[in-house]
Amino acid sequence: MREVPAMSTVFDAMLAASRHDQTPPWDIRADRLRRLKRLVRDNHEAIASAISADFTNRPRQETALLEVFPSLAGIDDALRHGRRWMRVRRARTGLWFLPGKSRLMPQPLGVIGIVVPWNYPLYLAVGPLTGALVAGNRAMVKLSEFTPRFSDLFARLVQASFAPDEVTVVNGDAAVAAGFSALPFDHLLFTGSTQVGHHVMKAAAANLTPVTLELGGKSPAIVGPGADFERAVERILVGKLLNAGQTCIAPDYVLVPADQRDRFVETARRCVGRLYPDIARNPDYTSIISPRHFGRLVSMIDAAADAGARVVPLTDAAPDAAARRLPPVLLTDVPGEIQAMQEEIFGPVLPVVTYRAVDDAIAFVNARPRPLALYVFDKGRDVVDRVMQQTVAGGVTVNDTLFHIAQDDLPFGGVGPSGMGVYHGKAGFETFSKVKPVFYQAGLNAAGLLKAPYGKRFEAMVKMLMR
Known part of the structure; x- marks a missing residue:
């Protein structure tokens, strides 16, 4: 595997700095977080413009809502709670080891690697970086080659805000990404496709680098028989069409009661008309990131039609390859083996699957790989609780999406x-920390009785311990 010399040199310097300053105090961590906050806050307009140019069009309002706001909120949360998270914590000590004490001591792991995808390049860089910095680490960030304008801008902003041994941005193609993943990080976080995740995990395994993999999959939305139907359809369409469906937790297919399918189709058509009137020219509707992804989605729709699925356009607009605008479509009567039901769609295409009873919908979800997200809509607590108890997913939103x-x-x-x-919040702090267990032996203790030579007194002690 080709290694990038400059990248490994930066890593070596960062690793040495992390080992020299093993546990930075709160004021250093807070300063780094505040610099990251200023970077995002003071440059959000330029960031939104760069991302929009990379997509050909993405409304600045979506970048503000989906990337800038949660990035700043996450940093504020870390600033608010980070000092408490890093405190040494008490742990229970076994009765026979009293008056000794047990403690849990969070410490930084060292150097964190973060691989960022193209769909939300700001938030999926800043979110993990926030966790790494509040935990006291240094970080290297590999941005996507599919967002060259944002990646160049963010690299310049980081360079102006952080020392090279604090935070460094790496840009480059797939070969650079492969070399990045092979560096011996103390922890590596990758966000992207399941397919690429396999390669990242293999590269990390050579160094026994622990990994956090944020992948994708087919996230279902279940419309229960007692759902507020009109609202459920709108919230599913909102979650699906933000960023034109290029969201890892977007609803990937929807399960509706069999007698409500046609109503879902008509409601969805009206909803899209309200959300995105004149969609072919509407500046609020995001373009598909690249010609390759646009072509993949068009081919997926065509393959579904060839397999017997019914393709239901939700607008009168036609796909526009030049602008990479793909109007939303539903797929009904979908055969289970088609690409749209086997692969993550990552675009404005939504298969509609019918069910007879809620248990059938649950069985449909459970017959497939466990999803990153799951959505259930119903006003009845019993339906929601049944879905919660009988399915497993990365995360859930009830009566909404995302x-x-x-x-x-x-x-x-x-x-x-x-x-x-x-990651996120305290979970991110702990992912990027080693919570070190420590036992403090008391000056007066019975440990001296538990040693050779073994005699009657030892046997009596063991019997007491094993009662």
């Missing part, structure tokens, strides 16, 4: 093929 990711006190992460490990 919002569980914005809660700083909720860990964010996948399960199984949708990922491993968590």
Whole structure:
């Protein structure tokens, strides 16, 4: 595997700095967080413009809502609670070891590697970076080659705000990403596709580098029989069409009662008309990131139609390859083996699957790999509780979509093929820390009785311990 000399040199310097300053105090951590906050806050307009140019069009309002706001909120949460998170904590000591004491001491791991995808390049860089910095680490950030304008801007902003041995941005192609993943980080966080996640994990395994993998998958939305139907459809469409569906936790298919399918289709069509009137020219609707991704989505729709699925456009607009605008479509009567039901869609295409009873919907979800997100809509507590108890997902929002990711006190992460490990808030602090267990022996203790030569007194002590 090709290694980038400059990248490994930066890593070596950062590693040496982390080992020299093993546990930075709170004032240093807080200063780094405040510099990161200023970087985002003072440059959010330029950041939004760069991201929009990378997409051809993405409304600055979406960048503000989905990237700038949660980035700043996460930093504020870390500033508010980080001093408390880093305190040494008491732990219970076994009865037979009293009056000794047990403690848990959080310490920085050292150098954190963060691999960032193209779909939310600011938030998915700043979110993990916040966790790394509040835990006292240094970090190297690899940005996506699919967002060259943002990546160049962010690298310059970081360079102006941080010393090279605090935070460094690495830009480059897939070969650079492969070399980055092979560096012997103290922890590596990757956000991206499951396919690439396999390669990242293999590269990290050579160094026994622990990894957090934030992957994707097919996140279901279940519309229960007691749902507020009109609101459920709107919230599913909002979650699906933000960033034109290029969101790892966007609803990837929807399960509706069989007798409500046609109503769902008509309600969805009206909803899209309200959300994005004149969608072909509407500046609020995001473009697909690249010609390759646009072509993949068009081919996915065509393949579904060829397999017998019904393609239901939700607007009168046609796909525009030049502007990479793909109007939203529903797929009904979908065969289970088609690409749209096997792969994460990552675009404005939504399969609609019908069910007869809630248990059938649950069984449908459970017959597939565990998703990164799950959404359930119903006014009845019994339906919601049944879905919660009988399914496993990385995270859940009830009667809405997406919002569980914005809660700083909720860990964010996948399960199984949708990922491993968590971050955000205190969970991120602990992911990027070694919570070191320490036992303090008391001056007066009975440990001296538990040693050779073994005799009657030792046997009596062991019998007492094993009662």
